[in-house]
Structures are given as C-alpha cells and as structure tokens.
Amino acid sequence: MSTNLSRSDAIYASLRRAILEQALKPGTKLPEDSIGDTFGVSRTSARNALLRLASDGLVEIKPNRGAAVAMPTLEEAEEVFALRRCLEREVIERLCKRMPRDGIDALISHVREEERALQASSPRSIRLAGEFHILLAELTGSKLLIDFISQVVSRSSLILARFGRPHSAECGIDEHVQLIEALKEQDPQTACRIMDHHLHAVEDRAKTDDKDDGPDITEILNRYMSASD
Amino acid sequence: MSTNLSRSDAIYASLRRAILEQALKPGTKLPEDSIGDTFGVSRTSARNALLRLASDGLVEIKPNRGAAVAMPTLEEAEEVFALRRCLEREVIERLCKRMPRDGIDALISHVREEERALQASSPRSIRLAGEFHILLAELTGSKLLIDFISQVVSRSSLILARFGRPHSAECGIDEHVQLIEALKEQDPQTACRIMDHHLHAVEDRAKTDDKDDGPDITEILNRYMSASD
DNA sequence: TCCCCTCGGATTGCATGCAATTCTGGCAAG
C-alpha cells in the first residue's frame, strides 16, 4: 500500500510539479539521460514519464530530437483559454445545481492555503492557484471532467510561464473568494461572470511579452526529487 | 519522408482502429508479448503503444497485471455523454459562427463514405460514424478541441461496444445529414437540437442491456473494504 | 563569397535479459 508509486510515476510527478511551479521553463530541454541520472534510474523510466507528460501537453517530443518543456504559441494559448472557458462554465453550472456536502469548506480551506503560500512567496502558490480550479472540477465528481480541466489548467500554467509577467502568482485570490460566494448562493449567472472575468484577467496577463529560455536542469530537478507536497 | 511512422506509432494506430471497430472487445487482455509477437516487434514498442492508448482511456493498465481493453462502467458512460454534449455544443456554436471554405463539402463527402461503408456492412462504418464528429471538430481548427472530442468519441465507441446492441452501426446517418443542413443555414438552435437528439439516441442505445461477460465481484467488494460498518 | 557535402557528436528508438510481482492450481488441514 505504501509503495503505490512506481519509479516512472515518481519521476512523472516530480517533473510535473517542477513544470507547473515554473522551475522548468518552456523550451528547456529534457534529455532522457540527464533525467535518469539525476533521479538515479535508467532512461527507460525517464522515457515513460516524458511520454505521459507529452500526452498531457506539458512537454513536446520530437522524433530523434528529444523532449523539451512545451512552448505553447499564442494561437494555442487562445485555443486553451477558449476551451477552458467552456469547460469551467460547465463546472460552475453543475456545482450550482449540486454542491457536495463539504465542498464549500474544502474550497475555503484551499484558498487559505493559497494565501499562506503567497505570503511566504513560495513557488507553490503558482501551482495552488491552478489547483483551485482542479478542486472545483473534483467537486463535480466527474473523472473525465477532472481530467480535461487538469489539462487546460496545466497548459494555462505553461502559457503564463512563457508569456506572463514574472510575478503572475497573485492570480486573483480575491476572485477565487468571490467565486466561492456565488457558488454558495447557487447563483450561476454571477459565478460565470466572475469566472469569465477571472480567466480574462489571466489571459490578458499572458499577452504582455515573450521571454526566452534557460539553463541547466539537474540543479532544478534535485529540488523536486522528493515526492513530498 | 515516406516513413513518418515509428513502430510504436504503427502499433498504436492499429490497436486503436481494432478497438474502435469493435474487433477487440472491452475486457480483452492485451499482453505485451502477444502484441509484440503478432506485430513482429519487441515488447518495448508494444508497451509504448499501450501506454498511449491508456492515456486515451481506451485501455486500462493495472500495475503488474497487464493491459486490457477498457471496460467503462455505466457511471463513466454518463460522464462521457454529459461532457460530450458540452463539447459538441461548443463545436456547433463555433461552426455556425465560422465555417471553413470547403467545410460543408468535406462533411457531405464524409457522410457519403459512411453510407458506402454501411451498405457494404464494413466494420469501418462504426469508426466512420465516430469520425464524423471528429471531422466536425477539425473544422473548428482548434487542435485542443479536436483532441478532446476525439477522446470522448473514442470512449463513446467503447461504451457502445460494451453496452450497445450488436448492430449499432446505423448510428443515425440521417441525423448527420440534418446536422449538416442546419450548419449550412448557420442555425445553431436547430443544430444543437439535432445534436442533442443524436447524442441521446446514441446514449439510449447504450442503455438497453448489459451483455456482460464476467460480472465482477471485486468491483462491489472494493466499496466495502475500507468502511467497517 | 556562397553552397553542398561529408563527418562527428549527441540523443533517441528499439531489442533483450533479469528480477519482482501477481495469479493459478493443487494439496493438506479443519
């Protein structure tokens, strides 16, 4: 029971976290060798992790040329946010119809954690901001919806990492709070409006300018080896 | 240039087609060895293909127990169709706003092919019925949307294979035609209505009866394992 | 100067071998 994580699972989780917390920036190359070495496993395991990340859209694999953290284009960014609006609206509608028993509490406690991480200037805050939306999806109970939302949220993080301003962490915690209020009142109109506004804010932040890539991954990866949260 | 298909790509494509055409039925075991042998490659390639199919939701991989064609539950079926309605509505709205130049022609010619396959009683007709919806998504031009639609459509095929009647191939080609008409007229109301009807027809067909093979006790027992009531 | 071609380095694609894990059948005990 304790070791339900195979090695490639561990690598997958670590890499994912590193990317979502923007420690690994878009464009960074991810050679199987380096990853295998830093994690103390063979290329095979690293490879599997990379394959899964690729199917999540977090890394791009070009045949015989290796893997790299995905660099979404502006067009793809548009697509992601458009679809994200569609999906998040669905989430809100469902939650206004039926919110699970301790749903509101869970949301509130998540926002508290966001605030703590933000005050501590922890990189976790970036990831937590995204996970708020994933938590919303989880409250609907639909595995598939969770899956899809996770994908668009992850890709959004990537987009912010590529195009956003450096400190885009303060991703509208206020708006998260307002959204919770509207959900509590079962007011889909308001909730959708807030969500749209929230997403537009994120999207706009993405359109500032383009910064370029960076260095050496082993140093970064060492910080993400432990599977802790 | 001609061979842009790596071996695992080829296996992936073949298995996918076999599953979507219901040649491989839900629950069928897919050992790496057999696949590798039948395709004349090693387990490694087969494994990669299976991993990708798993992330598409077409096969389920249990650690140390191997892969098998996924057996969606009725609950998952509900989730799939609910989300599918959401996504297909988005597709229709976009296509009513902006339909690419040769879009209508492409749709019509696809339906023609569906009819041909149906008359020939080819198993292709099953897959083509699904691919009609994927073609719709392609006309929106959004890669991500294509991706998501492909997933729900694939899973729908699987659901029909598991729960549907044997000859569920005649999946409303009429409705496909009507839908094309509504799209040509840029009438999202009608188009959505047809689509909803179409999907409900498919969904209902799924709920006829459960021609299951091995009723699974473990599934039930798992719910009673942890709670000590 | 510019272009093409070839060569070397780096990295993946794939095959295979071995250990770990899980399932299955049969046998003994209650």
Added chain:
DNA sequence: CTTGCCAGAATTGCATGCAATCCGAGGGGA
C-alpha cells in the same frame, strides 16, 4: 465441502547495449 497455503507459471518493471537518426561544423568546389 470449505479454507489456508505454497510452488510454479505468466507477465510486467526496469536496466542496459547497440544501431539509427538528426544536427552542426568544417572542408572542397564553383
């Protein structure tokens, strides 16, 4: 007849070796 258990079979998880592929640098010819 049912229950517990152990050995063998089947299958995966992972490591490693080798060949294929791609990119970039440098030399020769126009």
